[in-house]
Amino acid sequence: MEHLQHHIDLDEGFFKAFSEVGRQTFASLDSLRMYNCSREDLVREYLDEVYIGFNSTLDEYFFEVQEVEIGREPRKVIAIDTSSIKIAESARGVVISVKGAIVIRDLDKSTIVKTVGPFIFYITRKNSKKVFGEYSELLKSTNRYDFYLYAQKILTELLEKRLQEYTVEKYKDSIILFDGSLTTTTFNCFLDSIEKILKKTLENKNEILAFSKTSFLQISGEPLQIIHSEKNPPYIIDLTKALEYSNLGRIRVYGRVYLARLVEGSLGYRVDAYLQNEASTVFGLLLKNDPLIYGYPETLILAHDYSTFTKLDTITLQTMLKKMNVELLYPESVRDILFNPLDGG
Amino acid sequence: MKILSKNNDTIELLASPDEELLERGDYLVIEDNGRKLLVQVIDIEYADLPGILEDTLRELSSEDVKKISMIDPYSVGSLLAKLREARLIIAKFRGVLINGELRNDVLWLPSRLNSRIYKASPSLIVELSKSCGRRVILMGEFMGDWFTINAESLDGRLTIITGKKEMGKSHLAKLLVTSLVEYGARVVVFDINGEYKGLSLKIDGSESELSERLMVLVPGENFKVSIEEASLKTLLDILRYVYDTPSSSLREFSRIWYLVERTYKKVTLKGLIEAVSKTQMNESIREALLSRLLSLESLEFFDDGEPVSLEELFRDLEYGGALIIDLSRSLPHGRRVVVEYVLSRLSSMLKNSLPVFLLAEEAHLYLRDTYWDDLVTRMRHIGIFPIFVTNQPDMIPDSVYRQADNIFLFNFTNDSDLDYLAKASRVDAETVKRIVKALPQRKCLVIGRVVNDLPIVVKVRELMLKTMGETKLFFTSIREQ
Numbered sequence: 001m002e003h004l005q006h007h008i009d010l011d012e013g014f015f016k017a018f019s020e021v022g023r024q025t026f027a028s029l030d031s032l033r034m035y036n037c038s039r040e041d042l043v044r045e046y047l048d049e050v051y052i053g054f055n056s057t058l059d060e061y062f063f064e065v066q067e068v069e070i071g072r073e074p075r076k077v078i079a080i081d082t083s084s085i086k087i088a089e090s091a092r093g094v095v096i097s098v099k100g101a102i103v104i105r106d107l108d109k110s111t112i113v114k115t116v117g118p119f120i121f122y123i124t125r126k127n128s129k130k131v132f133g134e135y136s137e138l139l140k141s142t143n144r145y146d147f148y149l150y151a152q153k154i155l156t157e158l159l160e161k162r163l164q165e166y167t168v169e170k171y172k173d174s175i176i177l178f179d180g181s182l183t184t185t186t187f188n189c190f191l192d193s194i195e196k197i198l199k200k201t202l203e204n205k206n207e208i209l210a211f212s213k214t215s216f217l218q219i220s221g222e223p224l225q226i227i228h229s230e231k232n233p234p235y236i237i238d239l240t241k242a243l244e245y246s247n248l249g250r251i252r253v254y255g256r257v258y259l260a261r262l263v264e265g266s267l268g269y270r271v272d273a274y275l276q277n278e279a280s281t282v283f284g285l286l287l288k289n290d291p292l293i294y295g296y297p298e299t300l301i302l303a304h305d306y307s308t309f310t311k312l313d314t315i316t317l318q319t320m321l322k323k324m325n326v327e328l329l330y331p332e333s334v335r336d337i338l339f340n341p342l343d344g345g
Numbered sequence: 346m347k348i349l350s351k352n353n354d355t356i357e358l359l360a361s362p363d364e365e366l367l368e369r370g371d372y373l374v375i376e377d378n379g380r381k382l383l384v385q386v387i388d389i390e391y392a393d394l395p396g397i398l399e400d401t402l403r404e405l406s407s408e409d410v411k412k413i414s415m416i417d418p419y420s421v422g423s424l425l426a427k428l429r430e431a432r433l434i435i436a437k438f439r440g441v442l443i444n445g446e447l448r449n450d451v452l453w454l455p456s457r458l459n460s461r462i463y464k465a466s467p468s469l470i471v472e473l474s475k476s477c478g479r480r481v482i483l484m485g486e487f488m489g490d491w492f493t494i495n496a497e498s499l500d501g502r503l504t505i506i507t508g509k510k511e512m513g514k515s516h517l518a519k520l521l522v523t524s525l526v527e528y529g530a531r532v533v534v535f536d537i538n539g540e541y542k543g544l545s546l547k548i549d550g551s552e553s554e555l556s557e558r559l560m561v562l563v564p565g566e567n568f569k570v571s572i573e574e575a576s577l578k579t580l581l582d583i584l585r586y587v588y589d590t591p592s593s594s595l596r597e598f599s600r601i602w603y604l605v606e607r608t609y610k611k612v613t614l615k616g617l618i619e620a621v622s623k624t625q626m627n628e629s630i631r632e633a634l635l636s637r638l639l640s641l642e643s644l645e646f647f648d649d650g651e652p653v654s655l656e657e658l659f660r661d662l663e664y665g666g667a668l669i670i671d672l673s674r675s676l677p678h679g680r681r682v683v684v685e686y687v688l689s690r691l692s693s694m695l696k697n698s699l700p701v702f703l704l705a706e707e708a709h710l711y712l713r714d715t716y717w718d719d720l721v722t723r724m725r726h727i728g729i730f731p732i733f734v735t736n737q738p739d740m741i742p743d744s745v746y747r748q749a750d751n752i753f754l755f756n757f758t759n760d761s762d763l764d765y766l767a768k769a770s771r772v773d774a775e776t777v778k779r780i781v782k783a784l785p786q787r788k789c790l791v792i793g794r795v796v797n798d799l800p801i802v803v804k805v806r807e808l809m810l811k812t813m814g815e816t817k818l819f820f821t822s823i824r825e826q
Contacts, residue, residue, distance in 0.1 A: 019418035110411040118421055305403055311396025316425040 018119060018159070021131055025122040029324050034088035034095065036318065036330045068234040068262065071284035077105040078167055079177040081303035082160040084152050087317050088328055093124030094148040095326075097317050098159045101306035102167060105290050105299045115306050116163065118317065123151040161193040168200040168208075175286055176201070177300045178210035182254040182272035198254060198274055207282045208255070210272040211300055233295075234262040236271070236283055262287060266295030346434065346462040348375065351454065354438040354773065356384050358462060359392055362430040365464060369780045370790065370802025371488055372465035373436060377455035383447060383465065383473075384436035385800060387779040392431040400429065437776055439799060447473050447799070464488070474796040482524040484791075485806040492803050496528045498795040499702070503721050503748055504732040505741065506789075507766070508755020513787040517753055517805050518704055518734045519544060522667055525702055526558055529665035532702045533691070535684060537710060539673030547809060558666035560658060564675055564683045569648035570655070573612045577602045579689040587681045588637045594630045601634070613649035614642055644679045646686075655690045659698065672711065680711040688716065692727055700728030708733050709740035721748045739765050751793035756784040772800050 082100035089095070099117030106112060121131060128151065129136045135154050139147055167176055182194070201208055237259040255274035260283060261267075275282050291298045309317075318328055346364060349357040358373075367373075367386050375382040391397075407413060415422060440447035467490030478497030485492055499521065506514045515538075522532050523544060534541050545556035562568035572580065577599065584590040584598060601624060605616045621634045641647060658668060670687065672680045691701065703720075705712065712720075720731050721744070735741060739762065746752070752771065757763050763781060767774035772792045780790050780802060791801045 015416055015418070022418070106411075111409065113407070113410050113413045114415070115413070116416045117418070119418060302406075305406070310400050310403070312394055312400050312425060312429060313396075313421075315395065316421055316428050319424060319428065320419065320421065 015116060015119075015162070018162070022119045022121045025127055025131060026120070026324060028093075028124065028127070029095070029122050029321070029326050034090040034321075034326055034328060036088055036328050064238045065231055066236050066238065066280045067231060068236060068280050068283045068287065070234075071281065071286075071288040073285060073288070074107045075285045075289045076107055076171065076174040077177065077286065077290040077297065077299050078171055078174050079103045079105075079179075079297065079299040079303035080160065080163045080167055081179040081300065081307045082156050082163065083304075083307045083309060084156040084159075085309045085314060085317075086148060086152060087120070087314065088321060088326065089148060091144070093122055093127075094151060095120065095122050095321060096148075096152050096155055097121075097309065098155045099307055099309065100159050100163045101303045102163060103299050103303040103306065111299075111302065113302065113306055117159070118309070118313065119155075119159070120317065120320070121151075121155060123148075123155075157190055161190055161197070164197050165193065165200070168197050168204060168206055171206060172204040173206070175207050175209060175282065175289065177297055177303075178208060178272075179213075179300060179304065180210055181212050181257075181270065182208070182210045182274060194254060201274060202276070205276055207276060207285075208272075208274040209282065209286065209297075210274075211260075211296060212270040212272075213296070233264050233266070234260075234283065234287060236260045236279060238279070239270075261295060263292050263295040266292070269296060346373075348455065348457045348460060348462070349433070351438075355775065356436045356438055358384075358434040358436060360432045360434050361427060362432060363427075364432070367434065367464070368802070369783055370800070372439070372470050373434075373462055374442075374465045374469075375455045375460050375462050377460035380453060380455065381442040382453070382455050383439045383442055385439050385776070386434055386436050387776050388435040390433045390435065392433040394429065394431060397429070435779070437773065445472075467492075470799065470801065474799040474801055476794055476797050480528045482521070483806060484520070484803050485787075486804040487801055492801065494791075494795045496525060496530070499525065499730065499732070499751065500530075501700070501725065501730055502750035502794060503725070503730070503745070504751040504753070504793075504795075505746065505749045506732065506734045506753040506755075507738045507741075507757075508736065508753075508781075508784075508789065509757050509759070509762075510736045511786065512755035512784070513789070513805055514734050514736065514753075514755055515540060515706065516787070516808065517755075517789065518706070518732065520805065520808050521732065522702075522704055523555055523808070526555055526665050526667050530702055531659065531662045531665060531699065532667040532704060533687065534667055534669045534704045535687075535706060535708070535711065536669050536671050537673060537680075537706045539671045541667070541669045542671065544667070544669075555667075558662070558664075559669060560662070560666060561669045561671055562653075562658075563671045564679065565645040568653055568670065568683075569646060569651065570686060571649045571652035572614045572617065572647050573649070574652060574654065574690070575647070575686055576689070576693075577612075579686055582689060583641070583682050583685045584637060587678055587685060588640070590633065590637060593627075594633045597626055597630050598634055611649075614638065614647045615649065618642065640678070641682065644676075644682060646679065646683060655687070656694055659694065659701075677710070684711045688720075688729075691729055695728040698728070700730060702730050702732060704732045704734065706734045707736070709735065709737060718742075718744065721745055738762050743768070749793065751791070751795040754781050754784075754790040754792065755788075756786070757781050771798065776800055 080100065080102050082098060084096055084098040087095040087097055097118045097120045099115065099119065101116070102114045104112040123131060125139075125147065128139050128147075132139070132151075132154055135158070139150055139154075164176075164178060198208075238256060239259055240253065240256040243253055243257050253272070255272055256279065258271045258273060258279065259268045260271045262283065273279055273282065286297060293301055321328060346358045346360045349359045351357075367389060369387055371386045373384050373386060375384060440449045441451040441453050442448075443451060465488075467488040470488065471490070471492060476495050476498040478495030480496035481493045482496055483491060484494050504521075506518055508514050519541065522534060522541070525532055536542075542559070542561040545553055545559045545561075547553045580602070581595055581599065584595060590598070601617060601620045602612060604624065605612050605620045608620075609616050618635065618638050621631060621638060662668065670683065672683065675683060691703075695701065720729065733741060733745070738757070746766075749771070754766065754777065757766065763778050766781070767777040777790070780800075784790065784802070788802060788804045791803055792798075
């Protein structure tokens with residue numbers, strides 16, 4: 001019964017340095033006047049991916065459709081997700097918060113959740129080198145808008161990669177679900193980290209499935225999600241060859257890329273898979289060990305839920321900033337004050 | 346606490362969950378730049394926070410999760426928990442405090458962000474709600490302090506005590522009766538349940554200080570009156586309103602009355618019955634009058650042999666006292682006969698005498714429709730100041746509520762009762778609905794002149810007398826046996 005008592009003994013020290021760096025940036029926040037930001041999360045997939053359109057149809061030779069049979073073996077399913085928000089910004093810098101979640105569907109089907117964060121960082125051009133180290137190169141020669149955007153993206157990636165590293169190292173013989181894709185582009189400098197994650201995955205006999213909720217991949221002008229095969233789900237279509245053929249080295253793909261339609265009537269998703277076993281077998285084990293909601297693994301949905309910032313989270317973080325003596329200005333209210341009495345809102 | 350909004354006379358305040366505990370009816374002072382606004386708390390709700398649905402749904406889905414652990418480096422979670430539990434206090438504007446005076450006509454609003462909000466001191470509210478007078482009645486507790494009213498604010502006023510049963514209406518009525526008697530007032534009580542006689546005893550069973558000033562009258566036993574003292578007018582009223590006698594029969598009765606008066610020089614019930622039996626008249630009228638007079642006789646309330654004079658009884662109460670008319674053993678029509686008699690006699694007696702307070706419990710059971718308006722208009726001028734006690738507020742006409750000077754409202758949960766009261770009372774409907782619905786036993790909302798039109802929630806104090814209002818319980822009774 002040992003597995004029933006299992007819990008994540010996530011070493012806080014693992015993230016101590018991360019939070020410490022954040023804490024150090026607070027010193028320069030005192031008495032600042034900043035603008036409140038909208039709470040839109042960063043949608044990383046859009047930034048990750050390069051638009052790729054396949055000018056081929058499904059029945060052409062390089063699209064191999066594989067049927068998936070529901071597996072029998074129990075497997076632990078672990079999902080990781082992170083998110084970030086800009087809380088406030090000024091001409092000098094931006095306050096960014098990131099948080100992540102690991103959700104484990106254990107062998108007895110019970111669920112364990114571990115949330116990490118929120119971490120808060122005040123990023124300026126001055127302290128970016130100190131905060132990001134080697135990654136600060138990405139922020140060079142960017143305008144202010146891009147600087148804030150990439151700072152947010154890098155922080156999110158940093159946390160996500162750390163959580164992924166931790167998970168693949170900690171767990172064995174498990175199906176590990178990532179949010180997004182397993183690719184690197186010219187903007188992505190987490191090559192070492194990805195390779196380290198994949199190496200550990202092999203060592204610990206884990207299987208990685210990275211689900212993308214949205215994708216810029218298209219086949220014959222149709223978005224990937226709505227492409228159908230003549231076969232009944234569950235099935236997967238291997239797009240790796242087609243992707244390699246089409247992208248002409250613009251992106252590097254790790255493992256294989258699939259279109260996975262796992263439930264009748266649901267959408268298809270792009271899934272980047274780094275596997276020890278046959279893809280159809282691993283997808284079959286996922287079907288056995290994790291319920292799917294609209295063809296998407298529930299564990300990954302939970303990880304997304306626990307890592308997403310709610311409106312109340314945003315208010316709380318803004319309250320924290322106020323406690324740090326930051327004056328928050330609301331651009332909308334200024335607009336209201338100036339124009340509403342005249343134009344009636 | 347911070348001001349969130351003001352809409353007409355409703356002010357919404359945001360408060361954190363660890364603020365001082367508030368109760369419905371408590372007063373708050375909102376102070377800004379030396380000026381003060383007085384508001385009364387009528388309800389507390391959860392604040393409608395942005396994204397709270399999303400948050401709660403997430404919490405709901407977490408119920409299936411075996412274990413949740415967190416690494417929260419900046420303790421955001423505790424701050425979030427506090428924000429999530431933020432409260433919305435709904436309060437009513439009661440006035441602006443200027444030089445110790447509460448003003449409703451001053452247009453001033455305190456700053457939303459910079460004003461200081463705190464609980465008003467009970468002494469301030471007591472001071473503001475104080476009406477003129479020096480005869481203090483200790484009514485109970487308000488905001489943790491004693492609360493008093495003045496007997497003068499009941500004098501010449503129409504007072505209503507209402508609430509659902511077992512909430513403490515009669516208890517308050519007894520407190521008012523004993524206090525008025527202590528100050529030398531004369532009180533007539535229509536005691537429908539025979540519970541006021543206990544006021545002559547202390548809780549330990551010994552005689553109370555008031556025992557000599559309380560007179561319990563049981564109709565048909567120690568309260569019998571003569572027909573002559575009742576007068577023709579009262580008898581006609583009784584026949585018309587209690588016995589639904591047709592006008593042709595009433596005309597015949599008047600004729601018979603004068604005939605008996607001329608013949609015997611004294612009108613008695615026996616004489617009237619004899620005269621109706623023997624005098625020539627239409628047989629159906631004879632039968633109608635005879636059956637009614639025999640019914641009156643059977644009540645044993647009219648006794649021409651050894652009658653009690655209401656006037657003499659009142660003379661005994663010259664220095665204050667209560668005349669408790671125990672109607673608990675009377676039949677419904679008997680009650681109405683007694684009430685018709687007493688009210689009619691009071692009207693004529695008080696023309697040359699001191700006024701009386703009239704406490705009527707469940708008055709709708711014995712008071713005829715035409716008396717309501719009479720009591721609140723004409724009889725006030727004669728000197729009868731009614732205090733109505735009822736658990737059926739809709740049985741008292743609208744017009745009576747509108748003219749009520751003081752209302753003591755105990756708990757009501759029924760919405761239609763609350764709607765009725767809200768329409769008719771001297772305070773806004775929302776205050777009545779929100780506060781009254783949540784009042785516990787013995788607590789009441791006091792409205793009107795008695796509190797200088799500042800609604801006050803009072804916990805009525807204990808009375809060290811046998812109040813006898815408790816419900817008699819079967820299981821308690823067999824245990825005692």
